[in-house]
Structures are given as C-alpha cells and as structure tokens.
Amino acid sequence: MxxxxxxxxxxxxxxxxxxxxxxxxxxxxxxxxxxxxxxxxxxxxxxxxxxxxxxxxxxxxxxxxxxxxxxxxxxIRTRITLLTDDAQYYRGLDVRELADTRSFPEVCALLWESGAVHIPVVAENSQPSADPMMRPIDVIRAALGLDAARQTVRGDLSRDGVVRTAGEHIGAAVAALPLLGRPLGRRKHQLDPVTAGLWPRLTRQRADPHRLAVLRAALVLLADHELAASTTAARVAASVRTDISGVMLAALGAMDSPLHGGAPATARRLLQEAVRDPDAVISTHLAENRRPAGFGHLVYREQDPRAEHLLAGIRVLPGIDAHLRSVSTRLVDEWRTRRGWFPNTDFALALFAEATQQRDGAGEAVFTIARLAGWTAHALEEYQEEPMRFRLHAVYVGPRPGDR
Incomplete structure (x- = not known):
C-alpha cells in the first residue's frame, strides 16, 4: 500500500x-x-x-x-489543491506550513499565480446602516453585490482584471461586517489587512498575537479545498464565462447551507450543549451511533489536517476557559477512541468562536471570506478550459408522451 x-x-x-x-x-x-x-x-x-x-x-x-x-x-484537472493521505497542498506546498508562514493575501497570490495582491479593507464601518442582527453571510452577499454594481468594467476575464476585482471584493466583504471592537493598528500588530480588519468584526475580545495567529491560520487553511460544493458552483459559473463577481455570488448560493458554510454554527451549538452537560452529549451520540456535528469528513479518513492544526493553537490561547478546553478535549478523545470520529474544521471554528466570544455566525464569516480566495483560483483555471463543459445530459425517468 x-x-x-x-x-x-x-x-x-x-x-x-x-x-x-x-x-x-x-x-x-x-x-x-x-x-x-x-x-x-x-x-x-x-x-x-x-x-x-x-x-x-x-x-x-x-x-x-x-x-x-x-x-x-x-x-476536471486542477493544479490548485491536492488532497492525499489526509494531507492538503496548495500548488505543492503543505497548507500547515503555509498557515505558519504566510499571510492570507500571500496565499491568495499563490493560489491565483499572481504577484502581490492588494486587498483594501477600510478600518471603519463602510456600511453603518447594515443591520447588526443580519447574518454575516447575508452581509457579505449584499456587499459583493453592491461592490459588483459599482464596478466600472464588467466581464473582464483577464488574469489581471480578475485578481484586481477579487481583491476589491474580499476587502469589501470584510469591511461590510459591523464593527464590534476597536479597529486594529496593522503596523502595531504586524498584520495583513484581512486579518486586521476581520478580528474586530468577529468579537469585542482584545486582540493578541496568539488569537490573531489562529485567525490568520484559519483563513489560510480554509482558502480552498478542491471541488467542494460551492467551488463546483463557482466553476460551473466560470464555464459559461460569468465574471468573477458573478462567480463569487453563484458560489455563495451553495455556501449558504447547513451542510456547507453553515456547518460551523451547528457544531457550535453542539459544543455549547456539551459545555452544559458533556456526559449527556457524549453518551447520546454513542448510543445512537450518530456522528456529531463537526466530526468526520467525506474526504479524510483518520484526521482533518486543517482542524488538527487549528485545535493545537486554540487550546493554548491565553485566557481560554478551562472548562471549555477540558470538554472540547474530552469530546475529541472519547469520540475518536470509541467510534473513530475525528474533528473537522467546523468543530475547530466552533471552538475558536466560543473561546474568543465571537458573534453568532462568526465561523461562517471566516469560512466564507477565506473561500473567496479559492473560488477565484478555480475561476481563473476554468476560464482556460473549453466553455460550457458542464452542460450535462439527464436520464429522463418521467412519463413518456402518450402515457397519459
């Protein structure tokens, strides 16, 4: 073997x-x-x-x-992401090493095969009229639609045009989220604009190097994952030569679902229940042999390398609640040992959100912002293929003419 x-x-x-x-x-x-x-x-x-x-x-x-x-x-041949033997690579580079050494814009440049990527994120609220109770993914969707409408040039499929527009869209998506805390000084924290702009929009908790490092790593690790549902939607849109604005909006439609982009929220609710009564949550899932939210994966067999990397950083965060850390560790250990259920990134994002008191939907926001990078990479790759190749033929099983 x-x-x-x-x-x-x-x-x-x-x-x-x-x-x-x-x-x-x-x-x-x-x-x-x-x-x-x-x-x-x-x-x-x-x-x-x-x-x-x-x-x-x-x-x-x-x-x-x-x-x-x-x-x-x-x-569908791709040179972007390789998933093999419970490991993941972006263009031949281990994502865990990238999470430790590269900023999110640098990973965008790697995925997009571009030079330096400019992602403008304003420090203040760019949309003060946005309802603070709106789901983050709805805010992101509205921001992308508005930013696309403001583009003076639409339909530019050149690499330079796609890279420029994608960077602007990512910046607009981050800036549209309502501020909860004070904007961070990028120079003080030595941060890229996306990590700096996103943190005070996720939580009121004070930023420190450890927490910011986990957020930056999450953005890098979640940037792409081969042909996930939303990425497939992005490639279908790109195959009919939708521009990058339309590609992102098409992918967002698939992302906004409980089994994909909304999965971190489901995992967070499970974690909150476990904090209140860990014995009941653990025993119920074992008795029913029902895999818990945030555990297992369609691709990985024994571990999700992205989750393992994030969990290692989250568990040593300064000030993390001792009971939360103990319960989360117990869930992972018991379910892995007794059923082979291992944690995935949904669970890691849920634990990060609970440990740093993030707003509802924060995990979904981090996941979506990160994946904008991957959708762009796949769009650029799909633009090089023959158009319309996703026009499939169905197997008709309904009534035939004359049957009624």
Missing amino acids: DTAPAVAPLPDHLSTAQVAKLLGIKRETVYAYVSRGLLPRVTIPGRRGSWFRSDQVEALQRNASRPVHSGLAER
Whole structure:
C-alpha cells in the first residue's frame, strides 16, 4: 500500500490512489496493469510509493475499449489543491506550513499565480446602516453585490482584471461586517489587512498575537479545498464565462447551507450543549451511533489536517476557559477512541468562536471570506478550459408522451 509522500508530488505524476480514482478502478487493478506492461511505474527520489506519468495514464484511458472514468468530476484537472493521505497542498506546498508562514493575501497570490495582491479593507464601518442582527453571510452577499454594481468594467476575464476585482471584493466583504471592537493598528500588530480588519468584526475580545495567529491560520487553511460544493458552483459559473463577481455570488448560493458554510454554527451549538452537560452529549451520540456535528469528513479518513492544526493553537490561547478546553478535549478523545470520529474544521471554528466570544455566525464569516480566495483560483483555471463543459445530459425517468 502506498504511504504518504515525503514531499508534495510532482504535477506531471500521479499516485496509485489518483490513478485508481481517475480510471474508476481498484488499486489492485492498477498494479495488474503494471504487471501486464500496460502502465509503466516509476520511482521518484525522495518520494515513497509508486508513481505514474500522467500522459501515460491518459493514453491508457483513451485506448480503453469503454470509458473508465466515473463522471465529469474525474475530468476536471486542477493544479490548485491536492488532497492525499489526509494531507492538503496548495500548488505543492503543505497548507500547515503555509498557515505558519504566510499571510492570507500571500496565499491568495499563490493560489491565483499572481504577484502581490492588494486587498483594501477600510478600518471603519463602510456600511453603518447594515443591520447588526443580519447574518454575516447575508452581509457579505449584499456587499459583493453592491461592490459588483459599482464596478466600472464588467466581464473582464483577464488574469489581471480578475485578481484586481477579487481583491476589491474580499476587502469589501470584510469591511461590510459591523464593527464590534476597536479597529486594529496593522503596523502595531504586524498584520495583513484581512486579518486586521476581520478580528474586530468577529468579537469585542482584545486582540493578541496568539488569537490573531489562529485567525490568520484559519483563513489560510480554509482558502480552498478542491471541488467542494460551492467551488463546483463557482466553476460551473466560470464555464459559461460569468465574471468573477458573478462567480463569487453563484458560489455563495451553495455556501449558504447547513451542510456547507453553515456547518460551523451547528457544531457550535453542539459544543455549547456539551459545555452544559458533556456526559449527556457524549453518551447520546454513542448510543445512537450518530456522528456529531463537526466530526468526520467525506474526504479524510483518520484526521482533518486543517482542524488538527487549528485545535493545537486554540487550546493554548491565553485566557481560554478551562472548562471549555477540558470538554472540547474530552469530546475529541472519547469520540475518536470509541467510534473513530475525528474533528473537522467546523468543530475547530466552533471552538475558536466560543473561546474568543465571537458573534453568532462568526465561523461562517471566516469560512466564507477565506473561500473567496479559492473560488477565484478555480475561476481563473476554468476560464482556460473549453466553455460550457458542464452542460450535462439527464436520464429522463418521467412519463413518456402518450402515457397519459
């Protein structure tokens, strides 16, 4: 069985797991192809496991007597994010290292393959008339729509135009959220504009280097996650050549759902219940064998690397409530040990929100602001593909003409 590579794989080579997924076959069948001489296997210095040249895999796929892919998703080639062996990479770089060393605008530049990215965030409230009781994602959606309407040039699909507009939209989304605390001095805290602008809009709690570092890491870690539902919506919009404003608004429609962008809020309610009665929450989910909100993942098998990274920073935050930290640790330990349920980023955002007394919907806001970066990267990539490729054909199962 293949093990995790020592470093991120090369873009022109595929792992055994990737070949199996692309061809719609089992790993054992991949090795059978190797033994029969149909698919050469190569070794790469510094990388463990078997690797295969992507052009040779594609040739095997073309020469197959029947289609071996299982759907459109397997034909969406991307150079943005790799998910493999419970690890995640942006353009070949481990996201955990990026979370420790890069600012959010720097990660935007990496994802967008651009030079320095300008994200203007005003310190004061840019929309003082915004209802402070509005959900953050609704504020963000309204801000993007208004900012798009103000654009003097629409429909610019050039890389420079997309990067410029995306940066302006991210800044507008942050600035539209009502201020709860005093604006932060960026020079004093040595912060990028997004982290500095977002913190006082999430909580009234005092900013310190540890809390700000967790927020910056969350923005970096959540910037992209391959073909999540909202990202797929973004690519569909981009495939019909919607400009970046429309792409973001299309993705927001899928993001605003309890199973996607709203999941941190559900996990936070679970955490709040557990703080009041941890025994009841733990035993109920175990007895019903019902996976709790904020645990498990469709992609990862044993751990969510983003969540593990965030939780390590959150648990050592200065001033974190001891009971909250104890309960959160107990939830993770008991459910992982007894059912194999591991925490995901929804739980990490929920714990961060509780530990720093963030407003309702704060986790959703952080998630959405971060993912604006990924949607932009996928839009830029989709603009290079043939348009209209997401026009699918349905299998009709309704009444036929003449049946009634």
